[in-house]
Amino acid sequence: xxxxxxxxxxxxxxxxxxxxxxxxxxxxxxxxxxxxxxxxxxxxxxxxxxxxxxxxxxxxxxxxxxxxxxxxxxxxxxxxxxxxxxxxxxxxxxxxxxxxxxxxxxxxxxxxxxxxxxxxxxxxxxxxxxxxxxxxxxxxxxxxxxxxxxxxxxxxxxxxxxxxxxxxxxxxxxxxxxxxxxxxxxxxxxxxxxxxxxxxxxxxxxxxxxxxxxxxxxxxxxxxxxxxxxxxxxxxxxxxxxxxxxxxxxxxxxxxxxxxxxxxxxxxxxxxxxxxxxxxxxxxxxxxxxxxxxxxxxxxxxxx
Amino acid sequence: xxxxxxxxxxxxxxxxxxxxxxxxxxxxxxxxxxxxxxxxxxxxxxxxxxxxxxxxxxxxxxxxxxxxxxxxxxxxxxxxxxxxxxxxxxxxxxxxxxxxxxxxxxxxxxxxxxxxxxxxxxxxxxxxxxxxxxxxxxxxxxxxxxxxxxxxxxxxxxxxxxxxxxxxxxxxxxxxxxxxxxxxxxxxxxxxxxxxxxxxxxxxxxxxxxxxxxxxxxxxxxxxxxxxxxxxxxxxxxxxxxxxxxxxxxxxxxxxxxxxxxxxxxxxxxxxxxxxxxxxxxxxxxxxxxxxxxxxxxxxxxxx
Numbered sequence: 001x002x003x004x005x006x007x008x009x010x011x012x013x014x015x016x017x018x019x020x021x022x023x024x025x026x027x028x029x030x031x032x033x034x035x036x037x038x039x040x041x042x043x044x045x046x047x048x049x050x051x052x053x054x055x056x057x058x059x060x061x062x063x064x065x066x067x068x069x070x071x072x073x074x075x076x077x078x079x080x081x082x083x084x085x086x087x088x089x090x091x092x093x094x095x096x097x098x099x100x101x102x103x104x105x106x107x108x109x110x111x112x113x114x115x116x117x118x119x120x121x122x123x124x125x126x127x128x129x130x131x132x133x134x135x136x137x138x139x140x141x142x143x144x145x146x147x148x149x150x151x152x153x154x155x156x157x158x159x160x161x162x163x164x165x166x167x168x169x170x171x172x173x174x175x176x177x178x179x180x181x182x183x184x185x186x187x188x189x190x191x192x193x194x195x196x197x198x199x200x201x202x203x204x205x206x207x208x209x210x211x212x213x214x215x216x217x218x219x220x221x222x223x224x225x226x227x228x229x230x231x232x233x234x235x236x237x238x239x240x241x242x243x244x245x246x247x248x249x250x251x252x253x254x255x256x257x258x259x260x261x262x263x264x265x266x267x268x269x270x271x272x273x274x275x276x277x278x279x280x281x282x283x284x285x286x287x288x289x290x291x292x293x294x295x296x297x298x299x300x301x302x303x304x
Numbered sequence: 305x306x307x308x309x310x311x312x313x314x315x316x317x318x319x320x321x322x323x324x325x326x327x328x329x330x331x332x333x334x335x336x337x338x339x340x341x342x343x344x345x346x347x348x349x350x351x352x353x354x355x356x357x358x359x360x361x362x363x364x365x366x367x368x369x370x371x372x373x374x375x376x377x378x379x380x381x382x383x384x385x386x387x388x389x390x391x392x393x394x395x396x397x398x399x400x401x402x403x404x405x406x407x408x409x410x411x412x413x414x415x416x417x418x419x420x421x422x423x424x425x426x427x428x429x430x431x432x433x434x435x436x437x438x439x440x441x442x443x444x445x446x447x448x449x450x451x452x453x454x455x456x457x458x459x460x461x462x463x464x465x466x467x468x469x470x471x472x473x474x475x476x477x478x479x480x481x482x483x484x485x486x487x488x489x490x491x492x493x494x495x496x497x498x499x500x501x502x503x504x505x506x507x508x509x510x511x512x513x514x515x516x517x518x519x520x521x522x523x524x525x526x527x528x529x530x531x532x533x534x535x536x537x538x539x540x541x542x543x544x545x546x547x548x549x550x551x552x553x554x555x556x557x558x559x560x561x562x563x564x565x566x567x568x569x570x571x572x573x574x575x576x577x578x579x580x581x582x583x584x585x586x587x588x589x590x591x592x593x594x595x596x597x598x599x600x601x602x603x604x605x606x607x608x
Contacts, residue, residue: 017488088488184321184392187531208512211529220603222524225515227491259606293608299524300604302563304597 002042007123013083024277028123031234035241039249041065050078110136127159145169165197235269242268306346311427317387328581332427335538339545343553345369354382414440426450431463449473469501546572
């Protein structure tokens with residue numbers, strides 16, 4: 001019983017009002033895998049890097065319980081690179097540079113022993129690539145979670161809508177929910193999106209928390225108010241990793257258990273944003289997480 | 305044991321993506337009073353209107369338990385008028401017109417029988433006017449809540465800071481908290497602001513809920529996700545009215561009880577935004593409120 005994670009493994013260069021980095025390790029699948037690894041070591045990665053990707057970073061992932069047999073290393077090619085600069089509000093950012101490199105012709109291959117994974121996390125990628133992974137599964141996973149973004153809604157909406165008919169949980173942010181549904185009210189947006197196929201929808205609102213919907217119910221987990229947010233990169237992926245990691249660990253995909261998973265996702269994201277890159281996520285210990293779970297639970301406990 | 309409310313009683317003309325109004329009754333004190341009136345009928349109003357202000361609206365306030373002896377009616381003058389247009393996101397707005405009229409020379413007079421009020425709500429007004437009300441109290445009220453906005457920070461910062469040394473609870477929105485403190489992190493902003501005098505700070509985040517701080521603790525109440533938000537005008541004032549109304553009703557100003565008061569404030573604001581003006585607030589019944597208190601409590605109950 002494992003989680004198959006597909007998504008980018010990349011180099012990032014990040015600038016925020018609080019500092020900047022050179023090329024550091026990033027990518028959706030990296031954040032998802034590191035975050036999930038707090039809950040389970042049964043992680044399988046499908047992704048692609050170039051020959052410039054450091055072996056030490058692959059080892060780091062393996063030490064966190066991530067099987068990298070499905071990580072293609074393309075000789076003579078370069079790793080996907082993204083560079084961005086966050087504005088003062090930390091909620092918006094400009095992309096300074098995107099070099100697709102190995103991602104341009106990425107054809108995901110799901111190794112034989114991954115094809116029975118019970119949990120499938122389709123990290124943010126071109127919808128048709130996400131679909132090709134789903135199609136390689138021997139049997140339908142117990143739970144399929146798909147994360148996407150506005151870029152794919154702008155340019156590959158039909159592919160995305162096609163994928164949505166086959167997933168259980170969709171995770172997007174509030175602006176993307178509004179764009180995808182054409183509704184401003186998030187309650188109405190959720191209804192429309194759940195009519196497109198997913199059984200559950202998670203709307204990520206960054207520092208304002210996250211909403212979980214099914215057709216009948218809604219749950220909200222706040223983000224933990226933090227003293228210092230240095231770099232929001234990877235927060236959504238860390239959230240998704242915590243969410244699916246907790247579900248796999250407990251092997252319970254009821255709405256009641258998903259509520260807890262959303263709180264764990266929010267806590268995992270709270271660590272990521274406190275440092276640049278994956279640094280903090282790599283070092284999380286049990287007591288750090290349990291302390292924040294307590295904080296977030298008390299934060300909203302009115303005693304009513 | 306009553307609540308003395310000072311603030312504007314006004315005409316508004318509002319345009320949102322969902323409709324527009326002619327001149328309707330508005331003003332901070334109007335929303336505060338109507339919202340508080342759900343909890344208590346011991347309400348005393350200090351404000352000013354012109355001779356154009358409808359007697360039926362004064363009667364409406366009185367029917368809600370609001371004593372209007374402190375409401376000055378200036379013959380030959382006109383009521384304060386504000387007109388605004390909300391953008392598509394409903395979080396930002398342009399002021400189309402502001403006619404101060406009676407507000408220009410407003411000298412608040414606190415009637416003798418108001419001067420022992422145990423609870424004082426200083427609604428959004430020029431800080432020096434708020435101060436003049438506070439100075440007319442015979443003895444220091446049990447609780448003083450002050451609401452303000454960025455306009456006063458821009459133009460009357462010293463007056464505002466002077467008032468802050470004398471209040472118990474300050475309510476402002478997140479951008480205002482950042483402006484007043486010079487800190488982006490709301491945790492850091494709260495620390496700085498609490499050092500300026502108030503014992504408690506409430507940061508209102510509109511559709512994203514509200515944070516309550518003292519020097520040691522923090523509490524968060526979400527806003528209820530709504531199908532339809534027609535007009536955000538008066539949401540913050542309705543919140544404040546619910547907050548102080550609940551505190552007066554229970555006559556308990558502990559941090560633990562303030563948490564509950566924040567949830568009640570959030571619920572009262574949720575009604576206001578569902579209609580233009582004060583319409584919904586005027587009609588609220590016990591079971592509407594108890595149902596929403598249940599909804600908001602369940603919304604954040606993860607079961608952890």
